[in-house]
Amino acid sequence: MRHVSVSTGLSDTDLLPPRFGDWFAARGWRPRPHQLRLLALSRARENALLIAPTGGGKTLAGFLPSLVDLAERPKQGLHxxxxxxxKALTYDIQRNLEMPVNEMGLGLTLExxxxxxxxxxxxxxRRNPPNLLLTTPEQLALMLASRETLEIFRHLRAVIVDELHAFADSKRGDLLALGLARLAALAPDHRRVGLSATIADPDRLAxxxxxxxxxxxxxxxPPGPKPDVGILRAEGRIPWAGHxxxxxxxxxxxxxxAARTVLIFVNTRSQAELVFQELWRANEAALPIALHHGSLDVERRRKVETAMARGQLRAVVCTSTLDLGIDWGDVDLVIQIGAPKGAARTLQRIGRANHRLDDPSRAxxxxxxxxxxxxxxxALEALASGEVDGPDGREGGLDVLAQHVLGVACGAPFHPDELYAEVIRTEPYASLDRATFDRVVDFxxxxxxxxxxxxxxxxxxETGDGRLRVAHPRIAQQYRLNVGTIVEAPMLKVRLRGxxxxxxxxxxxxxQLAQGDTFIFAGEVLRFEAVRETTAIVTRAPGAEASVPSYMGGKFPxxxxxxxxxxxxxADPGAHPGLSDQTLQWLRIQNWRSVLPRPDELLVEIFPRADKFxxxxxxxxxxxxxxxxxxxxxxxxxxxRLRPMGFVASDYALAVWSLRPVKDVDALFDRDMLGDDLESWLNESVLLxxxxRNVATIAGLIERRFPGKEKSGRQMTVSSDLIxxxxxxxxxxxxxxxxxxxxxxxxxxxxxxxxxxxxRVAGHIRVxxxxxxxxxxxxxxxxIGKEPVYGEAMEDLVREAADDLMAEASLLI
Known part of the structure; x- marks a missing residue:
């Protein structure tokens, strides 16, 4: 693996044409060393991975070689x-790129x-592609499945993948890797540039x-200044549970x-709705505060993004829809509500504040x-020490490969030998054996x-020469309607009556709603009226009590x-001065009443309560x-024969209750439960x-959409269960x-x-x-009560009331 410093040893004039040098100078800028380094690598037709913090000019570094090349040698078609x-990032990048393109009079088409x-x-x-096209992996897959594929990409000279770390360990990343491999076959002379924030394993991205x-x-x-991050010390009592x-x-x-503009990140869409409502109740000064998440209408999201870019908002409550790359210089504070779940994600979100290299982000x-x-x-301690977590790595999904195989056939007939050689050049599928590939093609x-x-x-x-093609044009049409790897829970449109x-x-x-029930959505309290085909009809119900919509997706592990x-x-809370007095007191009493486990131990507590254990x-x-x-x-x-009655789990702990106490804890936690116990449970469970259903949908076995209509969630479930x-x-x-x-x-x-x-815990369970x-x-x-277990003691299950538990707990703390 070749890593290079940002020093090029060349002057700006050696690399930048006069028009570009003049543009930098007119804005009072100097090109950064890593931007020049990418320009030098592009002239040598080398592929590059740029790792730089938010605000470090990654986007301009990625596009600068293309702009210079097009200025020196104007070309028709997609360059x-x-x-x-x-999607939001593509629109933001388009806004930012139009400035240098227009100010230098480059005369390029950008879409x-x-x-x-x-x-x-x-x-x-497809017929007349622009010089620069900004898109997503799903749209790339659609273009590759077009009959005009060769014509679209015949002039391609560069591919830029932004926020590469966000792709690397997901099925979208698998789809992207396969799409890039197809591009390599169609346009072998193009070069690639990956842009990424700080990551734990750069070699894998390379x-x-x-x-x-x-x-x-x-x-x-350059690393840039360390972010200024702290924990909000709320005046109220910190809850023991809830989000x-x-x-x-x-x-x-x-x-x-106290800030100019604030991005308020939450981890789920339902949490976004709730926090937005709570902030509006507190908004005595009528500050412009907006809401942004993936379930909102696209026009509504675009309005929020435009208002942010113009500096017209004081705060936006948002989910991961806005945690990548958007360049809003006026954002001077990021607030993360709830735990961040990962150090890399934390760093990414914090970087949305002060989107400039020389200013520390505040969060x-x-x-x-x-x-x-x-x-x-x-997370705070990890940021202070410069540590970043990263996924453990995964092999490419066979369902995504099946989707890609069909997409390739939609574009043109293919030979399995050639396609296999192409697929195993990708990082996710490098270890794919030929027998498995052939079984995917056969499927x-x-x-x-x-x-x-x-x-x-x-x-x-078969075409007669060993190649394979789609059997009927409708198959290609169905593929285009169902492409992609994001399988969300079945959705209904929400429309105001009239x-x-x-x-x-x-x-x-x-x-689950009856007519007249109310719920929070799009920042409003709505009354449910009826469902008409794929649309839920609602009316506004301001001031009414409302439940909060819950979404299946969006919960980070x-x-x-x-x-x-x-x-x-x-294990040692006293060694971490950032803990609040409330939490320290809670842990001190825990150590007195029970124990605080060592990092290598699994603490298991067993106690009686309300005739159960x-x-x-x-x-x-x-x-x-x-x-x-x-x-x-x-x-x-x-x-x-312990007669278990139920369990409940959080990110941190697991509670199981039964009518008889556990005697042998080590035997209960023996690793052999992942053998026959796991298989027999999964055979009975709906989880598998x-x-x-998700796998079959991605692989194209079950279509979400047909021409002119869309399957309901119930129809898809019946189809997948039968298959x-x-x-x-x-x-x-x-x-x-x-x-x-x-x-x-x-x-x-x-x-x-x-x-x-x-x-890890074998031999280290502390009871x-x-x-x-x-x-x-x-x-x-x-x-307790959220996960019932249907055993012989189910009829004895009595749901515990939260107020009783709180009353009992108040005697302890």
Whole structure:
């Protein structure tokens, strides 16, 4: 791996044409060394990965070689393709690029192409592409599936991938890597540039962005000043549980009043709606505060983004829709409500404030409960020491590969030998064996052994020369309607009666509502009136009490990196001066009543309460792993005749309650639960079917959309369940079932992380048998009742009331 410093050894005039040098000088700027280094690498036709902090001029560094090349040698057609993870980012980059293009009179065409681009404009871009096109991985896949693919990309000279770290360990990254490999076959002379924030493993990204299996040269920009980050000290009592941060709203509002513009990040869309409502209640000065998340109508989101760019807003409550790359110089404060879940994500969000290289970013954490305060402190300490977490790495998804194979066939017939050689040059699929690849191609062509008798799954035909093509034009049409790897819960449009569309909300949430029920959405209290086809009709209900919509997606897992740091804080809270007096007192009493576990220990507390016995464990491995652990523990306890009644899990802890106490804790947590126990549970569980539905949708086995209509969530579930049962019975080693297990291991069930935890704590389980609830157990006990277990004692289950638990807990603290 070749890493280079930012020093080029060349003067500006050696690299920059006079027109560009004059432009920099007119603005009072000097090109930064890393910008010149990328220009030098481009002249040598070398691929590059630029790692630089937010505000370091990464975007201009990426585009500068293309602008210089087009100025020196004007070309027709698509010269540079820019790919970003967010639609909002493409519009922002377009705004920023138009300035140098217009001021230097370069005469270039510059356009965006996203899911919001009208079909007529997309068709025109295929026939007459601009010089620079800004797009997303999904739109790249659509262009590659076009019959005009060769014509579109025949002049391509550069590909720029922004925020590359956001792609590397996701299925969108798999789709992007496969798309880049196709571009390499279509336009072998183009070069690539990856732009990334600070990451833990730059070599892996260099392999990702490299061409023909060769790694890109890593260029590091200057680190910039350390961010100014603190934890908001709210005047109110810090809750033991919950995620609303209502106690901190007055303090957050005062911080907004003291700043120019504030980005307020939350981790879920429902939390965004709630925080926005709470801030408006506190907004006595009528400050312009807006809301931004992925379910809002696109026009509404664009208005917010435009107002931010113009400096017309004082604050925006937002989710991850705005945590990448947007260049808003007036943002001088970022507030993260709730725990950040990862150090790299924290750094990314903090970088949205003071989007300039020489100014430190300012940020505040607003923890919603006491465990989150420890997590916020862990992130703070990681930032202070310059540590960054990163994902563990993953192999490319077979479902994404199936989608890509079909997309390639939609563009032109392909030969499996040539496509396999192309696929294994990508970083995610470098270790893919030929037998698995052939099975994926066979699935795309016929559906596989169990499904090939059904005509609808026969999607490819041989051409006679060993190549494969799509069997019918409608298959290509269906592919284009269903491309992409983001499978959200089925959505319904939300429209005011007689008025405009407000956005989309999950179908299952609307199904729970009766006519007249109210809910919060798009920053308003709405009354549900009816569902008409795929639209929920609502009316405004200002002042009414409302429930808060819940979304299936958007919950970040607690990173392994931060989890380990939280365990260290818990083991020795006195060594971490950033903890509040309330949290320190809570932990001191925990140490007196029970124990504070060492970082390498798993604390398990067992105590009686209300004629039941409770087992509370503190693995700190994230909600997904804990939920899987809870289901496996209750199955094992059922066999032990302990009569388990239920469990509840948080990011930090797991509580299980039963009618008889656990005697042998080590046997209960033995790693062999990931064998037969796991398999038998999954055979009975709907969770694996839910995972299969997502995999089958991405692979194109189940279409979300048909020409002129869209499937309901219930229709998709019935279809996927039927196919799942057929494959389980007749082809249990089907590639989609393999893909489902792989997703379950790292996604919905987090089996891999659970297995690592069981190995880590083997021989290090510390059991404390107590007379009553411990202070550390209070937060997870407040959530009891959310995960019932249908065992022999189900009829004895009595839901615990939160007020009783709080009354009991108040005697302790």
């Amino acid at each position: 540079t393709l820019y790919i970003s993870p967010l 965006t192409r996203t899911g919001d681009t009208p079909q007529s404009k997309r068709a025109r871009q 392999r990702f962005i490299g061409l023909e299996g060769a790694e890109a040269t890593v260029v590091r920009g 609303s941060a209502r106690h901190a709203i007055p303090d957050i509002y005062r911080a907004i009043q 505040l954490f607003a923890p919603a409960n006491r465990f989150e305060e420890m997590e916020c402190l862990a 795309v062509a016929t559906g596989g052994y169990a499904l090939k008798r059904y005509e609808r799954y026969n999607r490819l035909r 008025g405009r569309q407000l956005g989309e909300i999950e179908e299952y949430f609307i199904e 607690l990173s392994t990196f931060l989890a380990e740091k939280v365990r260290r804080i818990l 409770y087992l509370v464990a503190y693995p700190f491995e994230g909600r997904l792993a804990h939920q899987t652990l809870g289901m496996l523990l209750t199955r094992r306890m059922e066999r032990m 079917k839910r995972t299969f 799942y049962d057929v494959l389980r019975e007749h082809e249990p080693d089907h590639v989609l079932l393999r893909a489902t297990w792989a997703d379950a291991a790292t996604g919905l069930l987090d089996i891999r992380r659970l297995g690592d935890m069981l190995v 404390k048998r107590l007379e009553r609830i411990s202070p550390l157990a209070v937060p997870v006990m407040l959530e």
